[in-house]
Amino acid sequence: MVESARQSQEPQNPEELYRYLLDRVTHMETRNLELREQIRQIESDKRYIETQKIRYEREVRKLKSEIEQLRSPPLIVGTITDVLDNGRVVVRSSAGPRFMVRSSMCIDPEKLKPGVRCTLNQQSLAVIDILPESYDAQVYGMEVIESPEETYADIGGLDLQINEIREAVELPLKKPELFERVGIEPPKGVLLHGPPGTGKTLLARAVAHETNAHFLRVVGSELVQKYIGEGARLVRELFDLAKKKSPTIIFIDEIDAVGASRTESTTSGDREVQRTLMQLLAGMDGFERRGDVKIIGATNRIDILDRALLRPGRFDRIIEIPLPDVQGRVAILKVHTRKMNLDGSVSLEEIAGLTEGKNGADLKAICMEAGMFAIRREREAVSREDFLDAIEKIGQDFERHVFKSGYGAMFA
Numbered sequence: 001m002v003e004s005a006r007q008s009q010e011p012q013n014p015e016e017l018y019r020y021l022l023d024r025v026t027h028m029e030t031r032n033l034e035l036r037e038q039i040r041q042i043e044s045d046k047r048y049i050e051t052q053k054i055r056y057e058r059e060v061r062k063l064k065s066e067i068e069q070l071r072s073p074p075l076i077v078g079t080i081t082d083v084l085d086n087g088r089v090v091v092r093s094s095a096g097p098r099f100m101v102r103s104s105m106c107i108d109p110e111k112l113k114p115g116v117r118c119t120l121n122q123q124s125l126a127v128i129d130i131l132p133e134s135y136d137a138q139v140y141g142m143e144v145i146e147s148p149e150e151t152y153a154d155i156g157g158l159d160l161q162i163n164e165i166r167e168a169v170e171l172p173l174k175k176p177e178l179f180e181r182v183g184i185e186p187p188k189g190v191l192l193h194g195p196p197g198t199g200k201t202l203l204a205r206a207v208a209h210e211t212n213a214h215f216l217r218v219v220g221s222e223l224v225q226k227y228i229g230e231g232a233r234l235v236r237e238l239f240d241l242a243k244k245k246s247p248t249i250i251f252i253d254e255i256d257a258v259g260a261s262r263t264e265s266t267t268s269g270d271r272e273v274q275r276t277l278m279q280l281l282a283g284m285d286g287f288e289r290r291g292d293v294k295i296i297g298a299t300n301r302i303d304i305l306d307r308a309l310l311r312p313g314r315f316d317r318i319i320e321i322p323l324p325d326v327q328g329r330v331a332i333l334k335v336h337t338r339k340m341n342l343d344g345s346v347s348l349e350e351i352a353g354l355t356e357g358k359n360g361a362d363l364k365a366i367c368m369e370a371g372m373f374a375i376r377r378e379r380e381a382v383s384r385e386d387f388l389d390a391i392e393k394i395g396q397d398f399e400r401h402v403f404k405s406g407y408g409a410m411f412a
Contacts, residue, residue, distance in 0.1 A: 009017055019171060036401075044334065063102065073122045074122065075119040075120060076092075076093050076120040076121075076122060077094050077131070078091040078117070078120045078123070078127075079091065079115065079116070079117055080115065080116050081098060081115075083110075083114065084283055087102055087103050087109070088100060088101070088103070089100060089101060089102075089112055091118065091120060091125070093120060093125070099125050101120070101124070101125045101126050102126050102127070103126065104126065107130060111130045111303055112127075112130075116131075117129055117130070117132075118130050119131060133240075133244075135231060140214070142218045142222075142238065144218045147208060148205040148206075148209045149209065150202060150205045150209055151206055152206050153335075154202070154206065155199055155206060155332060155335070156324075156326065156332035156333075157324040157325070158321065158324075161192075161203065161319050161321055162202055162206075164190075164317060165192075165203060165296075165317075166210075167187075167297065168186075168294075168316065168317045169187075169190060169207055170207070170210065172186030172294070173211060173213055173247045173292065173294070186287065187294075187317055188284070188294065188313065188314065188315075189296070189315040189317075190294075190298065190316070190319060191255075191296075191297045191298075191299070191310070191315040191317070191318045192299075192319050193298070193299050193300070193318065193321065194320055194323075195300065195359060197359035197360055197362065198323060198324070198359050198360055199360045200253075200298040200321050201298060201358075202360075203363065204217075207296065208249065209250065213249050214245040214247070214248040215249050215251065216238065216250045216251065216305050217251045217253065218238065218251070219252075219253050219257070220252055220253065220254045220255045220256065220257030220259065221254065222234075222239075223257075223258045223276050223280070224257065224258055224272070224273055225236055225276075228272060231272060231276035232276055232278075232279035234276075235279040235280050235324045236283065238283075239293070247293070247294075247397075248292070249295075249296060251295075251296045251297075251298070252296070254298065254299060255297040255299050256299045256300070256301045256302075256304055258273060258276055258280065259277055259306055260273070260306065261305065262277065277306060277309075281308055281309065284313075295315070302318075310341055313330070316359050323357065323358075323361070324363075326352050329355055330348050330349055332364075333348045333367065336363060336364050336367040337382075340367065340382055341380060341381045342381060343381040343382065343383050345384040346382065346387060350384075351366075351387050351391070358394075365394055366387065367390075369393055369394060370382050370386040370387045370390040373385075373390060
């Protein structure tokens with residue numbers, strides 16, 4: 001039966017045999033191409049797997065080396081106190097005692113200086129590496145990274161004060177050759193004083209925006225620390241960082257918190273504040289030149305500052321930021337209302353005449369309250385009536401919370 005079926009499938013004449021063989025050859029060539037494509041795909045997968053294997057082996061070696069480093073004994077942090085000959089140095093370990101040890105040959109001998117921090121081997125105490133200078137994290141937090149958005153155009157009524165601070169701070173940094181040509185030393189510091197809300201901090205922010213120097217901002221109370229010597233160390237590291245990154249501007253806000261007049265006080269807190277003040281005086285105009293470092297101080301109470309802090313050489317210019325007069329109030333109102341939608345009934349000169357004794361912060365609050373009154377009355381433009389109501393409201397709030405408050409009566 002099988003023989004008969006096979007004979008019936010085979011071609012009987014030559015033409016059918018030719019077609020049969022041609023179909024078989026075509027089928028085999030197609031199958032051959034498919035097998036070649038499969039082989040090519042398999043080889044590609046093989047190369048990918050080998051690449052992944054190499055990458056994983058490299059990562060395993062990296063993790064093993066990291067594990068070995070974590071298992072290695074820690075290094076001792078010490079300080080070099082003296083440098084001897086033949087690569088020998090005297091170090092003081094973190095535990096306290098001093099040792100004369102050898103230094104590694106990989107360390108540049110010029111980097112071995114007294115006072116430099118280093119790492120020591122745990123067994124032989126040999127110097128392994130030199131550590132970079134370290135500053136308190138609080139000092140790094142004082143650096144202003146992003147420049148403030150305020151400019152001199154945002155300050156109204158202080159044209160004379162702006163000119164003085166630009167001459168004392170900006171000009172020495174931008175054009176030092178002018179002072180060399182005349183033969184004088186540029187001012188080292190500027191003290192801004194005046195009532196609260198007159199724009200002292202705003203002026204310092206504008207200086208930070210206009211200059212390309214590094215800007216360090218610190219509040220006077222931040223320099224007062226709990227433990228003995230911590231405040232002085234913070235001041236010293238602040239000036240060291242300023243010298244390292246010069247040209248630098250140091251802005252000390254509320255400097256009266258640390259710069260009050262020294263008295264014969266017996267409390268430990270007052271003595272620590274005085275130690276911090278003495279370190280501040282030494283940093284501002286001490287034995288070492290501080291280089292291209294300018295200081296801007298701001299205070300509301302210049303009457304309580306120490307006389308040593310006010311002498312020339314520390315603050316060469318003492319600039320008063322007074323309450324604005326009528327023209328100053330008009331300029332401030334123009335600054336705060338330049339983005340406001342005002343109707344034709346608003347006269348800034350009239351509003352300036354009605355705000356006698358107000359400072360810049362009060363005028364900004366009046367403009368904001370006038371806008372709030374316009375929103376409350378569902379108007380898109382601020383009118384004269386809104387400003388009059390805002391002036392009355394700000395005056396009533398000030399009298400209610402300051403003059404009629406019972407707080408601080410015992411100190412009156």
